Amino acid sequence: MQTLLDFWPDLEKATLETLLMVGVTMVLALLIGTPVGLLLYLTGPGGLRRSRLMHGLVAYAVNVLRSFPFIILLVVLIPLTRLLVGTSIGPKAAAVSLSVAAIPFFARLVEQSLRDVPKGVIDAALAFGASTRQILWQVLIPEAMPALLSSLTVTAVSFIAYSAVAGAIGAGGLGDLAIRYGYYRFETGVMVWCVLLMFVLVQAVQVAGGWLARRVDKR
Amino acid sequence: MTEPAIRLDGVAKRYETAHGAVDALLPTNLSIARGEIVGLLGFSGAGKSTLLRMINLLERPTAGRVFVAGSEFTALAEPELRHARRRIGMIFQQFNLLSHATARENVEFALRIAGTSRTERRDRARVALGVVGLSDKENAYPAQLSGGQRQRVAIARALVNEPDVLLSDEATSALDPHTSLSILRFLKQLNQERGMTMVVVTHDIKVASYICGRALVMEKGRVIETLDMTAPAPISPLGRFFMETAKGWTDATELPHGEGG
Numbered sequence: 416m417q418t419l420l421d422f423w424p425d426l427e428k429a430t431l432e433t434l435l436m437v438g439v440t441m442v443l444a445l446l447i448g449t450p451v452g453l454l455l456y457l458t459g460p461g462g463l464r465r466s467r468l469m470h471g472l473v474a475y476a477v478n479v480l481r482s483f484p485f486i487i488l489l490v491v492l493i494p495l496t497r498l499l500v501g502t503s504i505g506p507k508a509a510a511v512s513l514s515v516a517a518i519p520f521f522a523r524l525v526e527q528s529l530r531d532v533p534k535g536v537i538d539a540a541l542a543f544g545a546s547t548r549q550i551l552w553q554v555l556i557p558e559a560m561p562a563l564l565s566s567l568t569v570t571a572v573s574f575i576a577y578s579a580v581a582g583a584i585g586a587g588g589l590g591d592l593a594i595r596y597g598y599y600r601f602e603t604g605v606m607v608w609c610v611l612l613m614f615v616l617v618q619a620v621q622v623a624g625g626w627l628a629r630r631v632d633k634r
Numbered sequence: 635m636t637e638p639a640i641r642l643d644g645v646a647k648r649y650e651t652a653h654g655a656v657d658a659l660l661p662t663n664l665s666i667a668r669g670e671i672v673g674l675l676g677f678s679g680a681g682k683s684t685l686l687r688m689i690n691l692l693e694r695p696t697a698g699r700v701f702v703a704g705s706e707f708t709a710l711a712e713p714e715l716r717h718a719r720r721r722i723g724m725i726f727q728q729f730n731l732l733s734h735a736t737a738r739e740n741v742e743f744a745l746r747i748a749g750t751s752r753t754e755r756r757d758r759a760r761v762a763l764g765v766v767g768l769s770d771k772e773n774a775y776p777a778q779l780s781g782g783q784r785q786r787v788a789i790a791r792a793l794v795n796e797p798d799v800l801l802s803d804e805a806t807s808a809l810d811p812h813t814s815l816s817i818l819r820f821l822k823q824l825n826q827e828r829g830m831t832m833v834v835v836t837h838d839i840k841v842a843s844y845i846c847g848r849a850l851v852m853e854k855g856r857v858i859e860t861l862d863m864t865a866p867a868p869i870s871p872l873g874r875f876f877m878e879t880a881k882g883w884t885d886a887t888e889l890p891h892g893e894g895g
Contacts, residue, residue: 539730542690542801543744543791544719553746557734633775634733 422605425592430612432506433588436578437616439510441571444517448570451477451518452525453551459526463537463547477519485580488512509578509586517574524566528559561632568624572617579613589613637704639799639831640666645688645698647681647855658684659855661698668798669829671822673842673849673863675876681855682835686801689833690722691715703798720748723792727804729784731776731791737763738772741790748795762790766820782813789820800824802834806841818845839876851876 419426451473457463458470483491489512493503496511532555540554556563579590589609597606647659659681666672674682687693688700691707700707702722710718731740741759750758763772766786776784785805792800802821806814822845824830836842842849843863850857851873859870868874871890878887 533728533730535726535728535730536732538692539724539726539788539791540743540747541692542719542722542724543747543795544716545747546713546716549747553743554732558732560734631734633735634777 419604419608422596422602422608425596425605426589426608426612429587429589429592429609430616432586433575433578433590433613433616436506436510436513436581436586436588437571437575439507440513440517440574440578441567443514444521444570444574445567447514448518448521449525451522452529455522455526456529456555457547457551459530461534463550477522480515480519481523483516485512485516485577486583488516489581489584504585504587506587509581509584509588513574513577513581516577517570520573521566521570524569525563528562528566529555531562532558561628561634564624564628564631568620568628571620571624575613575616575620636668638665638701639668639670639703640664640689640833641701642685642688643699643701645685645695645700647684647688647693648696657855659688659695662857664850664857666831666833668831669825670848671825671832671834671846673846674833674835674852675837675839675842675849675861676852676872677837680852682850682852683803684855685852686803686833686835689799689801690719690724720744720795721797722799722801723795723797724801725785725788725792725803725805727807729776729781729788729808731784731787733776736773736775737768737779737787737790740776740787741794744791744794758794759790762794763787765793766790780813781809782817785809785813785817786820789817793824797830799831799833802832804835804837807837814841815844821845839880842876843880 454473455470455477458466458473492512492515496503496508499511500507502508536554536558537550540550545553578586578588579593582588582590582592582594585591589612593606593609596602597609642662642664644661644663645659646657646661649656649658662685674685676682684693688695689702691700695708699709702718705718707715707718732743735743738756738759741762742755745755745758760769760772763769766789768783768786768790771779771783776787779787800821806817809817818841821832825832834841834846843866846863849861849863851859851861851868851870853872859868859873861868861873866877868877871888875888875890
């Protein structure tokens with residue numbers, strides 16, 4: 416049985432790979448998923464810019480992507496991944512599939528967070544002559560901020576777990592290390608360490624996210 | 635004859651549902667003079683909020699025309715309507731304050747929308763909070779204020795643009811009698827001092843008796859009678875029921891729709 420020290424470089428590399436995968440995924444989820452969620456909300460039932468066609472199209476695309484089991488999505492997206500990053504293995508490649516899954520996931524959470532802003536507050540803004548843009552920036556987003564931060568936390572935690580699934584097809588990261596060494600080579604110690612590190616990551620994200628959400632929540 | 639503050643010309647609201655058309659409001663005419671306080675009295679679902687919300691077009695009538703201070707709101711394009719809405723203040727049962735913003739920021743909100751500069755916004759918001767007696771609470775968040783204080787912040791927000799008209803949608807329904815009376819007294823004072831026209835939706839005859847010159851009794855999307863609140867003489871069963879309840883409930887109080895409720 417080898418000691419932790421022997422595996423330390425591997426663990427360190429795997430942790431960084433996981434952070435890279437999840438980091439890229441979260442940035443893209445935030446940059447693309449947020450506007451998609453806003454679009455779903457604004458064009459949805461009772462929205463300020465109701466459009467059945469637009470809402471229908473976006474909701475359809477989001478639902479299609481969300482109905483793929485993640486492991487299938489990984490395989491289906493291999494051609495796209497090759498096109499974008501030139502390879503289908505490694506953390507950068509995995510980040511493509513992870514992002515494609517995370518964008519609609521986060522978009523739905525954004526839509527729900529905005530829907531939870533009391534209708535009366537929007538009525539008041541309209542009554543005082545606010546435009547859709549003003550309502551978006553001065554009412555909806557700040558009022559939904561605690562919920563948006565919680566959504567971001569949930570997404571990060573979920574995709575730390577998904578990144579381990581991506582490890583199954585050679586993405587690198589802690590999940591990959593756990594499977595290759597821990598499972599295939601019966602190095603239980605490595606597996607335990609990988610799981611522990613994932614636990615620490617999840618815990619850190621959860622605590623930080625919860626703290627931020629509470630800080631902005633004035634209700 | 636001067637132009638009325640508010641004139642509604644045959645406004646109506648009809649919803650098309652799977653089970654056919656539903657009339658939330660049947661064609662209604664209403665003219666409100668400057669400085670008048672008019673009550674819209676009725677049970678929930680009578681159409682009184684719908685009628686109120688048509689004045690600033692939060693609800694668009696499916697027929698008829700809306701005039702405020704002589705300008706036809708129903709003919710305005712979006713940007714002009716937004717601009718025109720600043721002449722009308724509005725307060726609500728649930729206050730509808732921004733939870734992430736302090737009392738002063740909530741008042742400033744009405745000015746921020748209008749593009750007023752930061753320093754002017756702050757000064758005017760402070761003045762408005764002073765008028766409602768909350769100068770010491772400018773940095774408190776709504777969650778830290780009582781219901782009456784929250785409504786005062788909402789009133790300050792409605793006043794800061796110095797509107798000609800104030801719309802009140804059950805503004806005292808969520809408040810205890812003591813707080814309700816103090817809020818109503820304040821509104822009455824505003825009306826007397828600034829000649830502000832008010833439309834007050836309520837299901838409480840006491841509110842209408844105290845503050846309104848006349849009250850429109852509404853039922854099933856129609857105005858069924860108009861009561862002169864200085865000497866109310868209701869004819870309709872609903873109007874009589876409202877007047878009875880002002881004296882308190884007794885076993886003899888006749889329900890307008892029988893015991894079935």
